[in-house]
Structures are given as C-alpha cells and as structure tokens.
Amino acid sequence: MSVLFEPFEFSGIRMRNRFVRSATVNNLTDENNRFTPAHRKLYTDLARGGVGLIIAGVHRPKREWFLGHPFRQPCLDAPGVEEELGSLGEEVHRLGARLVSQISPPFRIRGKQVSGSAIDVHLVPEPLDEEDMAEMREAYRNAGRVLKAARCDGIQLHCCHNDVLSRMISPFFNRRTDRYGGSPKNRARLVLELVQEIKEGAGEDFPVMIKMNASDFREGGMSVDEAAEMASILVEGGICAIEPSCGGAGSSHTPSGPVRKEEWHEGYLVEYAARIKHVVDVPVMVVGGLRRLEMMEEIVLTGKGDLISMCRPFIREPDLIRRWASGDTSPSKCISCDGCLKETIRGRKLRCVQKEKDAARG
Ligand SMILES: Cc1cc2nc3c(=O)[nH]c(=O)nc-3n(C[C@H](O)[C@H](O)[C@H](O)COP(=O)(O)O)c2cc1C
Ligand code: SF4
Structure with a gap:
C-alpha cells in the first residue's frame, strides 16, 4: 500500500491517511x-470521500471585519456557532476524517481597510495600530475558545495571499519602525501573540497551524530563504504544521499558481515547500497543482x-481519495x-463549472 494511505499523526491529531x-x-x-x-453536505461528502484532514473555511473570527467583502463565510462570533460546528464536526469524525478550521485576519477593522504598513499596489490601506491589534488578540482568543468547544481538531491561521498577517511577516509590506517591524522576529510578533491568545482560549495543547506564503514572488518581497527563516521562528513560537502557499496582488503568482499560465506546472510549490521542510521539525503540507498520485508519493518518499x-x-x-484507494489511480x-x-470571487456558491460542462456534453 502507498505510504499516502497509511495513518499519520501529529500534535495529537490522528489522520487515517496523508491527504x-x-x-x-x-x-x-x-x-x-x-x-x-x-x-x-460539503464536509460530509469530503469525509465520506476519504480525505484524512479537512481544513474547513475560511472562517471569520469577527463578522464586522468583513462587512462588504464578496466572500460570505461563517463567523465565529455568530450566536449558536459552537453547536452548529460541533454537530458538523461530530459527523465528520464519525466518517473517519479530522476537522480543522482556517481563520482569516481582518479585511477591515474599526471601519478602515488595514495592512501591516501603508504599502500597497492599488490602494493604500492604513497600518494596524495598537487598538486594532488588541481587538485582533481578543477575537483570536474567542475563536480558540469557540473551536475548542466545538471539538475541532485544530486551527489554521490564514497568513498568506496578501492578507494583513502575511503583510506583517513580509519585508516588502511591513515597513514599520515599532516592535512589529524590522527583524524577522519583530515581523512575526503579532502572529505569535495571536497563537498565544488562541492557546489561552483553547488550551495550551490545541494544535495551531499556519498557511503562509512560501515566497512573495515579487521584487523586494520575502524570498523562499526568508520564508524558511520565518517558518522556523513561527514553529519555535508554537506553530505545529505549515502549509506553504503563494499569491497576492502585484505578485507573479495567485493562490492557484503562476499568473503566466505557461509557467504553471504540476506541483508548482513542491521545491519551495521542501526548502521550508528542510528547516522545521513539524509536518509540512504541500499544496499547489498536485494532480497525480505518483508525484505525491514521491514528495513524501523523498522527504520534501x-x-x-x-x-x-x-x-x-x-x-x-476513495477512488484512488479503490485502485483507479488515474490523475x-x-x-x-x-x-x-x-465563481466564488463573484460571491457565488462553490462549484466545479467544468464538471457541469462535461455532464451537459454527456
Ligand atoms: C475556489 C477556491 C477557493 C479558495 N479558498 C481559499 C481559502 O479560503 N483559504 C486559503 O488559504 N486558500 C484558498 N484557496 C487556495 C487553495 O487552498 C490552494 O492553496 C490553491 O488552490 C492551490 O491548490 P490546488 O492546486 O490543489 O487547488 C482557494 C482556491 C480556490 C480555487
Ligand atoms: S472549475 Fe472544476 S476543473 Fe476548473 S479548476 Fe475548478 S475544480 Fe478544477
């Protein structure tokens, strides 16, 4: 049996496979x-379909941070959310999968669009101030409490794709001169404070993971070597798994790969993830254009x-995953x-448009 279908355990999370x-x-x-x-339906279909760990979301710690944002996502400060997520998670667990919630930092906070510093490509956001950060700390602590109460298996911080946290850790976007700017440790400070707040709300052993850019893929931005250094600081501060990603305005990459389609290739982040894996002793989740089982197996067998x-x-x-496990291993x-x-950027419900086209063609 392929190593991919063997159980894997980290930070107390027992996965039935490596997917x-x-x-x-x-x-x-x-x-x-x-x-x-x-x-x-979405999450139980995935659990029935054989996924080992479902990263649900993205979820919002605070509703007012996203007013006017095109994506409509569950908010962890909505009444009854613990019960709703708890019962959903129970069903997912019964079907053999684990459930982690990805949470996203503010798009707007206290009425203004924010970033690490007042730097951007198209519009100039306002830098986070002390009060904004205090509000974030409180909201992340509450998110930890809610997710623990809902018996989620962990939390993943969205710190990528040019969101406010990815801008805090990036030397291109973070030009602050206070204790949140300058050295890599300073740039990591807010993320690490949020990790501590989550643990305050959920308990010290609650698994906190991160999805971070493996590179800013832009002139003057965070290189993969700098991302690797940042990753090891974050692990030292309590992060228990890393999913290296890419993308953001002004970058040569979107979250779904290189902007120039001719540069797109299967597993476009594998070597970047491998660079980060080289310096951390926590699991690295490789993402980005993986389509063939053979390549996935090679990633694990070669330690990337x-x-x-x-x-x-x-x-x-x-x-x-169920299809692959049953022996049909076509890509x-x-x-x-x-x-x-x-579709989702337009605010519409998630769906595969290609599947529908194929079905229409018969
Ligand atoms: C429809 C869609 C929605 C996405 N939503 C999120 C999200 O909420 N959070 C996130 O970190 N990444 C998000 N991504 C990025 C994916 O998680 C993933 O990193 C990227 O698509 C590359 O992986 P893939 O080639 O397997 O799709 C999204 C991508 C797509 C296509
Ligand atoms: S629409 Fe369907 S085929 Fe196209 S990228 Fe999305 S999932 Fe893949």
Missing part, C-alpha cells in the same frame, strides 16, 4: 453568516513534505481552469 483538503471559500453561509445544511494538500481536485471530485479530473475560483 488534506486545503481551505476553500464556499459562500454557503446564510445571510447571518451561520453554517447551513450545505456546509454539512509530509502531507499532501489539495483544493481544486476535491471541488471536482470530493470522493477522489485528478481537475483541469485547473479556475472556473470555481471565478
């Missing part, structure tokens, strides 16, 4: 940003990563057209 479903915006909430039966994470392949085929049917991404 992770990477966080995926789904726009399935109701108007009050609550979980709906559509979320239950520990876990195999996918997003689009599971939109196309929620039962992909994922996802053609990486990004039709699903375009």
Whole structure:
C-alpha cells in the first residue's frame, strides 16, 4: 500500500491517511453568516470521500471585519456557532476524517481597510495600530475558545495571499519602525501573540497551524530563504504544521499558481515547500497543482513534505481519495481552469463549472 494511505499523526491529531483538503471559500453561509445544511453536505461528502484532514473555511473570527467583502463565510462570533460546528464536526469524525478550521485576519477593522504598513499596489490601506491589534488578540482568543468547544481538531491561521498577517511577516509590506517591524522576529510578533491568545482560549495543547506564503514572488518581497527563516521562528513560537502557499496582488503568482499560465506546472510549490521542510521539525503540507498520485508519493518518499494538500481536485471530485484507494489511480479530473475560483470571487456558491460542462456534453 502507498505510504499516502497509511495513518499519520501529529500534535495529537490522528489522520487515517496523508491527504488534506486545503481551505476553500464556499459562500454557503446564510445571510447571518451561520453554517447551513450545505456546509454539512460539503464536509460530509469530503469525509465520506476519504480525505484524512479537512481544513474547513475560511472562517471569520469577527463578522464586522468583513462587512462588504464578496466572500460570505461563517463567523465565529455568530450566536449558536459552537453547536452548529460541533454537530458538523461530530459527523465528520464519525466518517473517519479530522476537522480543522482556517481563520482569516481582518479585511477591515474599526471601519478602515488595514495592512501591516501603508504599502500597497492599488490602494493604500492604513497600518494596524495598537487598538486594532488588541481587538485582533481578543477575537483570536474567542475563536480558540469557540473551536475548542466545538471539538475541532485544530486551527489554521490564514497568513498568506496578501492578507494583513502575511503583510506583517513580509519585508516588502511591513515597513514599520515599532516592535512589529524590522527583524524577522519583530515581523512575526503579532502572529505569535495571536497563537498565544488562541492557546489561552483553547488550551495550551490545541494544535495551531499556519498557511503562509512560501515566497512573495515579487521584487523586494520575502524570498523562499526568508520564508524558511520565518517558518522556523513561527514553529519555535508554537506553530505545529505549515502549509506553504503563494499569491497576492502585484505578485507573479495567485493562490492557484503562476499568473503566466505557461509557467504553471504540476506541483508548482513542491521545491519551495521542501526548502521550508528542510528547516522545521513539524509536518509540512504541500499544496499547489498536485494532480497525480505518483508525484505525491514521491514528495513524501523523498522527504520534501509530509502531507499532501489539495483544493481544486476535491471541488471536482470530493470522493477522489476513495477512488484512488479503490485502485483507479488515474490523475485528478481537475483541469485547473479556475472556473470555481471565478465563481466564488463573484460571491457565488462553490462549484466545479467544468464538471457541469462535461455532464451537459454527456
Ligand atoms: C475556489 C477556491 C477557493 C479558495 N479558498 C481559499 C481559502 O479560503 N483559504 C486559503 O488559504 N486558500 C484558498 N484557496 C487556495 C487553495 O487552498 C490552494 O492553496 C490553491 O488552490 C492551490 O491548490 P490546488 O492546486 O490543489 O487547488 C482557494 C482556491 C480556490 C480555487
Ligand atoms: S472549475 Fe476548473 S479548476 Fe475548478 S475544480 Fe472544476 S476543473 Fe478544477
């Protein structure tokens, strides 16, 4: 049996195999940003389909941070969310998968659009001030409390794709001169404070993971070597697993790969993940254009990563792992057209547009 289908354990999380479903915006909430039966179907289909660890979300620690944002996601400060997520998680666990919640930092805070510093490509956001950071600390502590109460297996910090936390750790976006800017340790400070707040809310042993850019892929931005240094600081501060990603405005990459389609290739982040794996002693989840089982197996066997994470392949085929386990090991049917991404950016519900086209063709 392939190593990918063997159980894997880290930080108390026992996975039945090494497959992770990477966080995926789904726009399935109701108007009050609550979980709906559509979320239950999404996550139980993935669990039935054989995924080892589902990274649900992205979820929002505070509703008012995202007013006017096109993505409609569950908010962890909505009433009843612990019960809704708790019962969803119970079903996912019964079906053999583990459930982690990805949480996203503010898009707006206290009425203003924010960043680490007042640097951007298209519009100039305002830098986070002390009060903003205090509000974030409180919201992340509450998120930890809610997720622990809902018996989630852990939390993943969204610290990538140019969000405010990824800008804090980036030397390009963070030009602060206070204790949150300058050296890599200073740039990591807010993320590490949030890790401590989550543990305050959820308990010291609650697993806190991170999805961070493996490089800013831009002139003057964080290189992969700097990302590796940042990763080891974050691990020292309590992060228990890393999913290296990419993308953001002004970068040569979007979260789903190089902007120039001719540069897109299968496993476009494998070597970047391997660089980070080289310096950390926690599991690295390799994500980005992985479509063939042979390549995934090689990643693990050659020590370039520990876990195999996918997003689009599971939109196309929620039962992909079960299919592979049953002996049909042909590649994922996802053609990486990004039709699903375009739909969600428009605020529409997550779906594979290609699957529908194929079904229409018969
Ligand atoms: C429709 C869609 C929604 C996504 N939503 C998120 C998200 O909420 N959080 C996140 O960190 N990444 C998100 N991503 C990025 C994916 O998790 C993943 O990193 C990227 O698509 C590369 O993996 P893949 O080639 O297996 O799709 C999204 C990607 C797509 C296509
Ligand atoms: S819409 Fe395209 S990228 Fe998205 S899951 Fe379907 S085939 Fe893959």
